[in-house]
Every structure is written in structure tokens, then in C-alpha cells.
Amino acid sequence: MVSFDDTFRRQLHELFVWRRDVRRFRTDPLPDGSIERLIEIACLSPSVGLSQPWRFVIVDDAARRRAVIDDFKTCNADALRSYSGERAAKYAALKLSGLEEAPGHLAVFAEKSDQIGSGLGRATMPETSEYSVVAAICSMWLAARAEGIGLGWVSILNPPRIHEILEIPDAWKFIGYLCIGYPQTECDRPELEQAKWESRRGPGEFTIRR
Numbered sequence: 001m002v003s004f005d006d007t008f009r010r011q012l013h014e015l016f017v018w019r020r021d022v023r024r025f026r027t028d029p030l031p032d033g034s035i036e037r038l039i040e041i042a043c044l045s046p047s048v049g050l051s052q053p054w055r056f057v058i059v060d061d062a063a064r065r066r067a068v069i070d071d072f073k074t075c076n077a078d079a080l081r082s083y084s085g086e087r088a089a090k091y092a093a094l095k096l097s098g099l100e101e102a103p104g105h106l107a108v109f110a111e112k113s114d115q116i117g118s119g120l121g122r123a124t125m126p127e128t129s130e131y132s133v134v135a136a137i138c139s140m141w142l143a144a145r146a147e148g149i150g151l152g153w154v155s156i157l158n159p160p161r162i163h164e165i166l167e168i169p170d171a172w173k174f175i176g177y178l179c180i181g182y183p184q185t186e187c188d189r190p191e192l193e194q195a196k197w198e199s200r201r202g203p204g205e206f207t208i209r210r
Contacts, residue, residue, distance in 0.1 A: 015142055017188050022150030025101040025181040034149065035104050035180060042140040047132035049120030053112070054133045057166055059105035067165045068157070068177065069099045075156045094195060097179070098152045104180030107162060108137055109172035133175045140178075150183035 004012075039056050047053060059065055076096060083091050099105070110133040114122070122128055137153070144151045159174040168174075192198050 015146055019142060019145045022152040022183045023095045023098045024184040025098040026184055027101050028182050029103045038140045038144055041143040042136040045136040045139045048122055048128040049117030051117030053110045053116060053129040054136045055109040055111050055172055057107040059107055064165050065105055071158055071161045072097050072099055072156055075158055079156055096156060097154050099179055102179035102181040106178040106180060107166055108175045110175055111172055113171060152179040
């Protein structure tokens with residue numbers, strides 16, 4: 001059995017500490033095959049019923065990218081209108097997407113067909129298909145950080161519009177749109193915490209015993 005020593009465990013902890021949701025990217029291109037390699041790692045993730053429901057769409061086409069950016073701008077403007085006063089000013093100042101600078105765009109979907117994995121483990125919780133895809137994204141996120149590559153998850157998008165732009169089957173559920181590239185800077189604190197939007201709390205606030 002493979003064992004991992006204290007040095008590895010300390011380095012793994014550092015990887016978790018330094019993982020960031022990146023919004024500010026350099027425009028330098030990624031080495032050929034970088035995104036494909038990260039997808040390979042994502043596919044090592046666990047999935048309910050070994051269904052492997054993840055579906056990855058590498059978005060290279062400039063027109064499709066522009067359409068995604070335009071959709072983000074529309075959705076972001078709508079979101080801004082939901083705030084008022086100081087909170088609205090803070091929201092307007094946030095950089096919530098690296099879509100224009102990041103060299104890599106990756107859309108991630110969950111294939112919801114019950115035929116995959118024969119429905120095992122989903123009779124009472126069918127949403128575990130989506131959870132499996134999120135786990136795959138998290139694996140990719142950490143692997144990217146270990147290579148000095150940043151990943152930003154853009155959630156301010158209209159899923160039906162993304163399906164339309166990318167011509168995706170209706171059975172695939174949109175999970176996330178990822179910007180991938182080299183970060184401008186590195187920091188061990190989330191950008192939203194630095195902007196005083198929210199602060200990170202300790203595990204004691206989220207843990208109970210029964």
C-alpha cells in the first residue's frame with residue numbers, strides 16, 4: 001500500500017491553503033495539453049455508482065467565448081441591481097470573472113442519464129451525479145494549483161444560454177464555467193476576504209455533534 005509521510009502531508013496542507021478562485025490572469029498561453037492533462041486528473045475522482053457523469057467542453061472558438069462573456073456581463077448587471085447602497089458599490093468594485101484574460105475556457109456539465117452506472121446510488125439522491133462532477137472540478141483545481149496554474153469558477157451565467165452557445169445536449173446539466181491560466185499574483189487569502197465582502201470562518205462554526 002502506498003504511504004505518505006509527514007513532509008507530503010504538510011505540503012498537501014499548503015496546497016489547500018494556497019488554492020484560490022482566480023479572477024486576475026496573465027494572458028500568457030498555457031503549454032499545449034495543459035487542460036487535457038487536468039481533465040485526465042479530474043477523471044480520477046470518485047463518482048456515484050462509478051457513473052463518471054462529468055462532461056468537459058474546451059471552448060476555443062472566439063465567437064463562442066465572446067458570447068459567454070456577453071452573457072456574463074448581462075447576468076452581472078442584473079445581479080448588481082439586486083444590491084443597494086454600500087453593498088452595491090462594493091459589488092460593482094469586485095472583479096468576478098477572468099473570462100477576457102484567461103487563455104483557457106472550460107465548461108463542465110453533468111450527464112444525467114440513469115443508464116450511466118445503472119442508477120446505482122441515486123434512487124433517493126439523484127443529485128449525487130452533480131456532486132460527483134463538483135468533486136472532479138475540485139480535484140482539477142488542486143492539480144492546477146500544484147502546477148502554478150490558476151482556476152476561476154464563473155457562476156454568474158445563464159445556464160440555458162450557455163447550452164445554446166455551446167450547442168450542448170439538453171440532458172447535460174450545466175455545472176460550471178472555468179477560466180484557466182496563470183494568475184497575476186498569488187495569495188493565501190481569498191480575494192473576497194481582501195475586499196471585505198466576507199471573511200473566512202473557522203470549522204468550529206460549522207461543526208456540531210449529535
